[in-house]
Amino acid sequence: MTRSSPVLSLRGLTVDIPTRHGTLRPVDDVSWDIAKGEILGVVGESGAGKSMTGNAVIGLLDPPAHISGGEVLLEGQRIDNLPLREMRRIRGKRIGMVFQDPLTSLNPLLTVGDQLAETILRHLPVSESEARARAVRGLDEVGIPAAKDRMGAYPHEFSGGMRQRVVIALALCAEPTLLIADEPTTALDVSVQAQIIALLKRLCRERGMAAMLVTHDMGVIAETADRVAVMYAGRLAEIGPVAQIVGSPRHPYTDGLMASTPAASAGQARLRQIPGNMPRLTRLPAGCAFHPRCPRAQDVCRHDPGPKVGVADARAACFFPIESEEDAA
Amino acid sequence: MSDRPLVSIKGLTRVFDVSKPWLNRVIERLPKRFLTAVSDVSFDIPARTTYALVGESGSGKSTIGKMVVGLLPPSEGHVTIEGVDLATEKDPAVIDRIRTDIQMIFQDPFASLNPRWKVRDIITEPVGARGGDTRGLAERLLEQVGLSAEDAGKYPHQFSGGQRQRLCVARALASEPKLIVCDEPTSALDVSVQAQVLNLMTDLKEEHGLTYLFISHDLTVVRHMADRIGVLYLGRLVEEAAPEDLFTRPAHPYTAMLIDAAPKLDAFGREVIPPEGEIPDPIDPPKGCAFHPRCPLAIDRCTAVRPKLEPFGAGRVACHRAGEITLENAA
Numbered sequence: 001m002t003r004s005s006p007v008l009s010l011r012g013l014t015v016d017i018p019t020r021h022g023t024l025r026p027v028d029d030v031s032w033d034i035a036k037g038e039i040l041g042v043v044g045e046s047g048a049g050k051s052m053t054g055n056a057v058i059g060l061l062d063p064p065a066h067i068s069g070g071e072v073l074l075e076g077q078r079i080d081n082l083p084l085r086e087m088r089r090i091r092g093k094r095i096g097m098v099f100q101d102p103l104t105s106l107n108p109l110l111t112v113g114d115q116l117a118e119t120i121l122r123h124l125p126v127s128e129s130e131a132r133a134r135a136v137r138g139l140d141e142v143g144i145p146a147a148k149d150r151m152g153a154y155p156h157e158f159s160g161g162m163r164q165r166v167v168i169a170l171a172l173c174a175e176p177t178l179l180i181a182d183e184p185t186t187a188l189d190v191s192v193q194a195q196i197i198a199l200l201k202r203l204c205r206e207r208g209m210a211a212m213l214v215t216h217d218m219g220v221i222a223e224t225a226d227r228v229a230v231m232y233a234g235r236l237a238e239i240g241p242v243a244q245i246v247g248s249p250r251h252p253y254t255d256g257l258m259a260s261t262p263a264a265s266a267g268q269a270r271l272r273q274i275p276g277n278m279p280r281l282t283r284l285p286a287g288c289a290f291h292p293r294c295p296r297a298q299d300v301c302r303h304d305p306g307p308k309v310g311v312a313d314a315r316a317a318c319f320f321p322i323e324s325e326e327d328a329a
Numbered sequence: 330m331s332d333r334p335l336v337s338i339k340g341l342t343r344v345f346d347v348s349k350p351w352l353n354r355v356i357e358r359l360p361k362r363f364l365t366a367v368s369d370v371s372f373d374i375p376a377r378t379t380y381a382l383v384g385e386s387g388s389g390k391s392t393i394g395k396m397v398v399g400l401l402p403p404s405e406g407h408v409t410i411e412g413v414d415l416a417t418e419k420d421p422a423v424i425d426r427i428r429t430d431i432q433m434i435f436q437d438p439f440a441s442l443n444p445r446w447k448v449r450d451i452i453t454e455p456v457g458a459r460g461g462d463t464r465g466l467a468e469r470l471l472e473q474v475g476l477s478a479e480d481a482g483k484y485p486h487q488f489s490g491g492q493r494q495r496l497c498v499a500r501a502l503a504s505e506p507k508l509i510v511c512d513e514p515t516s517a518l519d520v521s522v523q524a525q526v527l528n529l530m531t532d533l534k535e536e537h538g539l540t541y542l543f544i545s546h547d548l549t550v551v552r553h554m555a556d557r558i559g560v561l562y563l564g565r566l567v568e569e570a571a572p573e574d575l576f577t578r579p580a581h582p583y584t585a586m587l588i589d590a591a592p593k594l595d596a597f598g599r600e601v602i603p604p605e606g607e608i609p610d611p612i613d614p615p616k617g618c619a620f621h622p623r624c625p626l627a628i629d630r631c632t633a634v635r636p637k638l639e640p641f642g643a644g645r646v647a648c649h650r651a652g653e654i655t656l657e658n659a660a
Contacts, residue, residue: 045519045520045521045522046490046519159607160386161607162607189385189386189546189607189608190385190546190548190587190590190591190592191385191586191587191590191603191604191607192607193590193592194589194590194591194592194603194604195603195604197592197603198602198603216519216520217592218520218594219549219591219592219593219594220592222592222593222594222595223592223593246594246595247595256521257520257521258594260520260521260523260524261520261524261549261594262523262524262527262547262549262550262552262553263549263593263594269531270528270531271524271527271528271553272524273521273524273525273528274521274524277489277491277492277522278489278519
């Protein structure tokens with residue numbers, strides 16, 4: 001490891017869901033590190049396992065889903081095998097969470113001030129009045145105007161963008177070292193989305209907080225993330241710096257994903273499309289899960305899942321990665 | 330019907346009564362409250378073209394779509410399709426004929442298909458309900474939208490999101506419509522699936538000579554699909570232009586703001602100066618130009634006089650300082 005010790009390390013994280021029809025594996029042998037102050041974007045289509053990975057990290061998997069292999073390390077400490085009570089202390093304090101829908105992440109019966117103060121009191125050894133003062137500062141930091149007056153307002157009195165700011169303030173109020181944001185801007189309008197993205201970037205930079213940003217929107221990833229992890233059918237397809245992933249993708253899936261965004265084929269009558277659909281977990285193809293849709297697939301892809309990525313230098317989990325011009329030179 | 334546009338919309342307005350129940354109004358002495366969702370919107374859609382309406386939530390784009398298909402009556406103004414205004418037309422035979430020419434595709438393919446019906450029944454209903462011949466129709470349409478004929482005997486839950494949206498497209502095509510109103514047809518889909526559905530819609534437009542009213546909040550999708558784009562803000566059309574003009578030389582500051590705010594693929598590490606503020610309360614919109622509180626170019630006149638939608642270049646724009654805005658990050 002050349003980087004100083006990472007905030008979050010996944011080592012072969014695997015999640016299983018036992019069902020009557022056999023065991024499903026929504027997350028399969030995923031490894032990556034997130035350094036201090038770094039934003040790792042996790043992209044993939046629905047069913048790729050990106051949210052499930054986030055939930056596994058914070059220990060919020062819905063039974064019968066469970067971690068069946070690998071390790072989750074937070075600042076070097078293993079957290080995937082902690083008892084529930086200790087995990088609760090980590091959640092909210094050391095790992096903050098922001099979910100897609102700000103309305104369901106807030107309690108509609110409590111004022112935002114009460115919710116913030118409650119969270120601060122639970123995690124930090126401060127007095128009630130200090131907690132409220134910190135809550136005001138938190139709201140102020142995420143850009144809520146007249147924060148002091150808004151402490152007594154209920155979630156329904158805020159607009160969608162302001163509500164998501166409150167959720168972010170709530171996630172950050174105990175000063176976590178890691179933020180997991182699961183589709184934080186998907187429910188928002190573009191102008192508000194730009195505000196939230198700018199806010200997340202500023203907070204990561206100022207606080208040196210690491211963030212795992214889960215989204216399906218390539219544009220958001222390109223603009224926000226330092227590094228990008230691309231997931232497909234539970235596995236890590238490719239990981240690397242954002243400019244490389246977006247600019248010269250190596251895995252054929254990443255390439256197809258980038259090319260199918262309307263922005264990438266501006267001026268063309270047809271969009272490039274990846275044939276077929278993401279396989280269901282119940283019927284995962286053998287070998288590389290992408291091979292039935294892959295233009296570069298050969299015999300070996302049909303029975304061997306391909307090289308591992310995430311920790312060592314390999315960037316794409318593919319036997320026949322796309323070589324960019326710089327590589328060839 | 331030579332040069333007559335397929336759809337002609339004139340002064341379309343829709344007001345919703347959002348007052349509290351009358352007892353509360355009496356006790357709390359509250360006045361009635363009205364929300365103007367769509368205000369004085371006029372545009373034409375020539376046959377075989379795609380007209381896109383873009384705007385953020387609350388801009389009235391879906392309300393316009395509903396009025397065009399006749400799901401909502403307009404409060405004022407007219408929607409004329411093939412020269413017939415469905416809201417005032419008396420002859421039931423004419424109404425019936427026009428109605429078969431209009432179909433709609435909705436955003437959520439999970440909510441818009443009846444889970445208890447087989448695919449065959451879902452697709453053939455628009456034809457069967459009018460006593461048309463439905464033999465082999467579902468199978469033929471399924472193959473046209475890239476599914477297989479055997480799928481006709483399945484139920485909606487056996488399909489993925491993208492496949493369901495294909496079913497919605499097949500159903501919309503069943504009555505051989507001329508106009509399809511698509512309300513955010515790909516917003517619920519993943520990008521690779523979105524590309525498949527958009528390509529399908531483009532192909533079908535060519536094959537069947539369809540006209541689309543395409544409603545979306547996604548600028549990149551709109552740029553790809555549309556022949557003409559109307560930008561809505563708070564229920565009013567603020568700008569209308571061809572896609573390339575709109576994206577390279579937006580004339581209205583709101584359009585420029587939308588384009589700048591949209592995330593771009595090639596903009597890693599871009600430091601965006603995010604637009605300020607949010608869409609104001611439509612019950613009590615700002616005086617003058619509704620965009621003036623967020624507008625970088627606003628002058629005194631903007632706070633007092635609402636600009637009219639007037640011709641500008643090859644399009645139309647409603648702004649006192651039209652054309653003075655420049656893009657921060659050229660597209």
